[in-house]
Amino acid sequence: RPLLKTALLGREIVYIASIDSTNNETKKLAAAGCVEGTILLTEEQHGGRGRLSRGWFSPFGKGIWLSVVLRPRFLPQEAPKCTLMTAVAVVKAIRKVTGIPCGIKWPNDILYQGKKLVGILTEMNAEMDAINHVVIGIGINVNIASEELPPDLAALATSLQIETGQPVSRRELLTVVLYELEQAYALVNTQGFDPILEQWRQLSVTLGQKVDVIGLNNRFSGVAVDIDRDGALLVDTPAGQERVIAGDVSIRPA
Ligand code: BTX
Structure with a gap:
């Protein structure tokens, strides 16, 4: 080969x-x-x-x-x-x-x-x-x-x-x-x-973007600001920062 x-x-x-x-x-x-x-x-x-x-x-x-x-x-x-x-x-x-x-x-x-x-x-x-x-x-x-x-x-x-x-x-x-x-x-x-x-x-094309996060039971919007050491996505929302774990959500540009 x-x-x-x-x-x-x-x-x-x-x-x-x-x-x-x-x-x-x-x-x-x-x-x-x-x-x-x-x-x-x-x-x-x-x-x-x-x-x-x-x-x-x-x-x-x-x-x-x-x-x-x-x-x-x-x-x-x-x-x-x-x-x-x-x-x-x-x-x-x-x-x-x-x-x-x-x-x-x-x-x-x-x-x-x-x-x-x-x-x-x-x-x-x-x-x-x-x-x-x-x-x-x-x-x-x-x-x-x-x-x-x-x-x-x-x-x-x-x-x-x-x-x-x-x-x-x-x-x-x-x-x-x-x-x-x-x-x-x-x-x-x-x-x-x-x-x-x-x-x-x-x-990444996600960081800095406004995103909709769609989970099984919830849904919110915010700005994707970073990933943490575990690879979770950090999303700033009006109610504070959310930590989003892969597997249970989809995200799409807002
Ligand atoms: P995902 O769940 O993020 O994306 C799946 C979605 O992407 C589908 O629901 C559909 O909307 C869209 N999609 C389906 N096929 C394509 C395509 N060919 N190109 C672009 N969009 C598509 C993504 O999952 C992970 C996919 C892994 C695929 C590899 S192929 C080798 C290996 N074997 C196997 O069965 N899966 C992996």
Whole structure:
């Protein structure tokens, strides 16, 4: 694999042409003891998943639909920050390969001009105080044409091909994504999450924005001012500062 510039990520590569969800299959591999750094790639998902049982549109040959197995030594409560780490890595990779100045919408989306290019779904398996594995799912819309987007996504989603006006090499982008993710993971392992959180702030499109926060039972508006050390979003509202935890809310520009 001459193109890969990584030592850990991709040392085992599983390729399955068509699958329900790369995260589902990768969780099985991880539970069965696959090595850290195993990746699973597919051409299409017929049950691609987002957060909160939402779907992820994953048409054949048009994207990078990928899951990565990590076995980090940090505490289970730190695992959600793998999403932030991955977002930083993928933004850097897309900027390097395509020049598109995309940014991160807290917590798990990469947008360009308000439209979603990438989704990230981190799932963890832990026992007691130790992580067994983390599966990071990454969906990148690479060569989807605008007329191929389903009507409900037309206003919400975009792809690298739509934005650059030409096809983008999935092979090249994949190698840079894995390289950047390996760098980010190495940084976390040597220096903790603080440097990544700082990079995340620089690449965020959410901070400084007026947002509506929509939870299961509540809803409020405010200005997103920062993320804290746990990756929670801090929102200033007329009633004071709210701390918003990923997983149970959506946010949208107000
Ligand atoms: P999310 O819950 O933040 O976003 C899901 C929402 O995004 C959907 O409800 C829909 O509105 C919109 N959407 C669906 N498909 C697309 C698309 N292709 N492009 C842009 N917007 C879309 C985001 O969840 C996390 C998605 C992770 C996907 C990866 S792919 C590999 C791995 N396997 C798997 O099943 N999921 C992950």
